[in-house]
Amino acid sequence: xxxxxxTHISNTLPGWQPFEWIVALRFLREGRIxxxxxxxxxxxxxxxxxFMSALLVGVQANFMQRVLTGQAHIQLLPAKEVVRxxxxxxAGPSAKVLYDxxxxxPLQRLKSIxxxxxxxxxxxxxxxxxxxSPAATGAGLILxxxxxxxxxxxxxxxxxxxxxxxxxDKIIRGNLRLTGADILIGSELAADLGVGTGDQLHLTAAxxxxxILRVTxxxxxxxxxxxxxxxxxxxxxxxxxxxxxxGVSVLDITVRDIYAAExxxxxxxxxxxxxxxxxxxxNAQFFVAVGAQQSSNTVIRLFVALSVALGIASVLxxxxxxxxxxxxxLRAMGIRRGQILRVFLLQGGLLGLGxxxxxxxxxxxxxxxxxxxxxxxxGTPLFPLTFDPVLFISALGLSxxxxxxxxxxxxxxAARLDPVVAIRG
Amino acid sequence: MVESAAVPTLVLQxxxxxxxxxxxxxxxxxxxxxxxxxxxxxxxxxxxxxxxxGKSTLLNIVGLLDRPTAGTVAIxxxxxxxxxDSALTQLxxxxxxxxxxxxxxxxAFTALENVxxxxxxxxxxxxQQMVQRATDLxxxxxxxxxxxxxxxxxxxxxxxxxxxxxxxAMQPALLLADEPTGNLDTVSADAVxxxxxxxxxNAGMAVLFVTxxxxxxxxxxxxxxxxxGLIVG
Numbered sequence: 001x002x003x004x005x006x007t008h009i010s011n012t013l014p015g016w017q018p019f020e021w022i023v024a025l026r027f028l029r030e031g032r033i034x035x036x037x038x039x040x041x042x043x044x045x046x047x048x049x050x051f052m053s054a055l056l057v058g059v060q061a062n063f064m065q066r067v068l069t070g071q072a073h074i075q076l077l078p079a080k081e082v083v084r085x086x087x088x089x090x091a092g093p094s095a096k097v098l099y100d101x102x103x104x105x106p107l108q109r110l111k112s113i114x115x116x117x118x119x120x121x122x123x124x125x126x127x128x129x130x131x132x133s134p135a136a137t138g139a140g141l142i143l144x145x146x147x148x149x150x151x152x153x154x155x156x157x158x159x160x161x162x163x164x165x166x167x168x169d170k171i172i173r174g175n176l177r178l179t180g181a182d183i184l185i186g187s188e189l190a191a192d193l194g195v196g197t198g199d200q201l202h203l204t205a206a207x208x209x210x211x212i213l214r215v216t217x218x219x220x221x222x223x224x225x226x227x228x229x230x231x232x233x234x235x236x237x238x239x240x241x242x243x244x245x246x247g248v249s250v251l252d253i254t255v256r257d258i259y260a261a262e263x264x265x266x267x268x269x270x271x272x273x274x275x276x277x278x279x280x281x282x283n284a285q286f287f288v289a290v291g292a293q294q295s296s297n298t299v300i301r302l303f304v305a306l307s308v309a310l311g312i313a314s315v316l317x318x319x320x321x322x323x324x325x326x327x328x329x330l331r332a333m334g335i336r337r338g339q340i341l342r343v344f345l346l347q348g349g350l351l352g353l354g355x356x357x358x359x360x361x362x363x364x365x366x367x368x369x370x371x372x373x374x375x376x377x378x379g380t381p382l383f384p385l386t387f388d389p390v391l392f393i394s395a396l397g398l399s400x401x402x403x404x405x406x407x408x409x410x411x412x413x414a415a416r417l418d419p420v421v422a423i424r425g
Numbered sequence: 426m427v428e429s430a431a432v433p434t435l436v437l438q439x440x441x442x443x444x445x446x447x448x449x450x451x452x453x454x455x456x457x458x459x460x461x462x463x464x465x466x467x468x469x470x471x472x473x474x475x476x477x478x479g480k481s482t483l484l485n486i487v488g489l490l491d492r493p494t495a496g497t498v499a500i501x502x503x504x505x506x507x508x509x510d511s512a513l514t515q516l517x518x519x520x521x522x523x524x525x526x527x528x529x530x531x532x533a534f535t536a537l538e539n540v541x542x543x544x545x546x547x548x549x550x551x552x553q554q555m556v557q558r559a560t561d562l563x564x565x566x567x568x569x570x571x572x573x574x575x576x577x578x579x580x581x582x583x584x585x586x587x588x589x590x591x592x593x594a595m596q597p598a599l600l601l602a603d604e605p606t607g608n609l610d611t612v613s614a615d616a617v618x619x620x621x622x623x624x625x626x627n628a629g630m631a632v633l634f635v636t637x638x639x640x641x642x643x644x645x646x647x648x649x650x651x652x653x654g655l656i657v658g
Contacts, residue, residue: 017550017551018550019545019546019550022545022551023531026531026533026534027533029533030532030533325529326529326531326532328529329523329525329529329531330531330542330546331490331514332488332490332517332523333517333518333523333542333543333546333591334514334515334517334518334519334543334546334547334595335514335518335542335543335546336511336514336515336546337510337511337514339546419490420485420490420491423490423525423529
C-alpha cells in the first residue's frame with residue numbers, strides 16, 4: 001500500500017471514528033449547504049436564548065446588588081398600635097354587647113421595640129442570621145445660618161450597621177468615624193448647606209431636642225433624594241434626640257440566604273410579635289416584574305427550541321428520503337438497524353451542537369455589543385453582565401438534546417426502511 | 426479484519442419456497458410457487474426469465490432481504506426461517522454479497538471508502554488490515570488508480586466494478602448479482618462479467634447471476650429459467 005493511500009485514509013477516516021460517526025459526518029458534509037442553513041437557524045435560536053437569559057440574569061443581579069447593599073434583608077419594627085372599640089352590655093331579656101360605631105385609626109407614635117435587646121439576642125442566635133443591628137430613626141431638622149433642611153436621622157452602632165450597609169464604599173469625602181458628636185451626611189445635603197468635613201451643624205429633632213454635631217464624612221448613596229435626606233449619627237445621640245432613651249425603633253437583620261428572607265421574617269414575627277418585613281415583601285412589585293419577565297422568557301425559549309427542533313427534523317426527514325437507496329444498500333450489506341438509527345441520531349446531535357457553539361459565540365458577541373452601546377450618562381455600563389459558563393454549557397447541552405430528540409423520528413424511519421423497497425426506490 | 430470463513434460445499438438450499446404478496450387479502454398475489462434450488466461453492470449460475478417472472482423476488486429471498494411465505498432457505502447449511510432480523514442481517518453481512526443493476530455507491534465517499542463500508546460496519550472503526558483488503562480488491566478489479574476518487578466521478582463501468590469490490594469485501598460464500606451488466610455497454614458488460622467469473626472461480630464463491638443477456642447466460646456453469654414463479658429448466 002502506497003504512502004499516499006495511507007495518508008488519504010488516515011485523513012478521511014480517522015482510526016478513532018466508529019462507523020456511525022464516519023457516515024454521519026460525511027452525510028452532513030455532503031449536504032453542506034443544507035447543513036450550513038440549519039446550523040445558522042439553530043445558532044440564531046441559541047443566540048437569542050443566551051442573550052435574553054444573560055440579560056435577565058444581569059438585570060436581576062444588578063437589582064439585588066443595588067438593593068441589598070443599601071438595605072437590610074429584614075427590618076424589625078415595633079408592633080403597630082391598634083385601637084379596640086369600646087363595648088358595653090345591655091341588661092335585660094334582650095341582653096347583648098354593643099360596640100362603638102366609629103373607631104378612629106390610632107396615630108403611630110415613634111416608639112421603641114419592646115425588649116429589643118433580648119429580641120436581638122434571640123434573633124442573633126438563629127443559624128440563618130448573620131448580623132442584627134439596632135437603630136433609632138426619626139425625623140429632624142438641620143439648621144445652618146438662615147437655611148434649614150428636613151432630614152432623616154438614623155442612629156446606628158457603626159460596627160454592626162456597616163456590616164449590613166457597606167457605607168465605606170459610598171464615602172466620597174472624610175471618613176466613617178461616628179462618635180457621639182459626629183454626623184455623616186449625604187452629598188446633596190452637604191451641597192445644599194454648603195458644608196464640608198469638619199464643619200458643625202445644628203440638629204433639632206421633631207421632639208424639640210437639639211445638639212451640635214461635626215460632619216466627619218460625606219457619602220453618595222446613588223440616589224439624589226436619599227443624599228438630600230439621610231444622615232447617620234451614633235445610636236446614643238439619636239436615642240437622646242428622638243426621646244428613645246435606651247430604646248431602638250428598628251432592628252436591621254441580614255441573613256445567609258437572601259431568598260429565604262421572607263420565610264425567616266415570618267418565623268421572627270411569630271416568635272417575637274414584632275412587625276418583621278423582608279426585602280422580598282418590600283420589593284414585591286419587582287418580583288412580579290421579574291416573574292413576568294421569566295415567564296415570557298420561558299415561552300420565547302420554548303418556541304425557539306420548538307422551531308429549532310422542527311428545523312432539524314425536517315432537514316433529516318429530507319435527508320432520509322434522499323438517501324433511502326443508500327440506506328437500503330447499507331442494510332443489504334449487513335449494516336444493522338441500530339447502526340442506521342445512530343447515524344441519523346448523531347446527525348441531529350451534531351447539528352444541535354454545531355448550532356449551539358455558533359449560537360453561544362453569537363450570543364456572547366451580542367452581549368458585548370449591548371454592553372458597549374447601552375451605557376449610563378457617565379459612560380459606565382448600564383449594569384455589569386456576567387458570562388455565566390453554566391448558561392453556555394446548558395445551552396450546548398439542551399441544543400444537543402433537542403437535536404437528538406428531533407432526529408429520533410427521521411432516524412427511526414431510516415432504520416425501519418425495508419431494504420427491498422429502498423433499493424427499488 | 427473479518428476472519429475468512431470456511432466455505433461449506435452446499436452454499437444455498439431452497440426447498441418449496443413460495444412467496445405471496447398481500448397474503449389473506451383480496452389482492453393477494455403468489456409470485457413464487459414452490460422453488461427448489463441448490464447451489465454449491467464455486468458454481469456460477471445464471472437466472473433468466475421474462476420480466477415479472479419472479480427473478481428479483483427470488484433473489485431478495487435468497488439474499489435474506491425478504492422472507493418466504495412458505496418453504497425454507499438455508500445459507501451455508503444454516504436454516505434461516507427462525508432467525509430474527511438482527512441474526513439475518515449478520516448472516517447476510519458475513520455470507521452474502523450483492524451487486525445490483527444500479528451500483529448504489531455512497532456518493533459521499535471515495536471508491537476505497539465505499540469498499541471499506543461493509544468491513545467498517547462489522548468492525549466498528551477502520552484499521553490497517555481493512556484498508557489493505559479494500560485496496561487489494563480495487564486492485565483486483567483494475568481500479569487501483571482510482572482509490573481516492575469520489576465514487577460519483579467514476580464512469581458507469583468503473584462504478585459497477587467498485588460495487589463488485591464492495592460486494593466481495595467480506596469474502597462472501599454467495600454472491601447475488603441482479604443484472605449487474607444491465608446498464609453497461611457491451612464492452613464494459615463483458616469486462617465486468619469476466620471479472621466476476623474470474624473472482625468467483627478463484628475464491629470458490631457461488632454466484633447467482635440474474636441477466637437478460639442470453640450470451641452471458643450461456644457462458645455460466647448452469648442456467649435456471651424462471652417462468653411465472655417456477656423454475657422450468
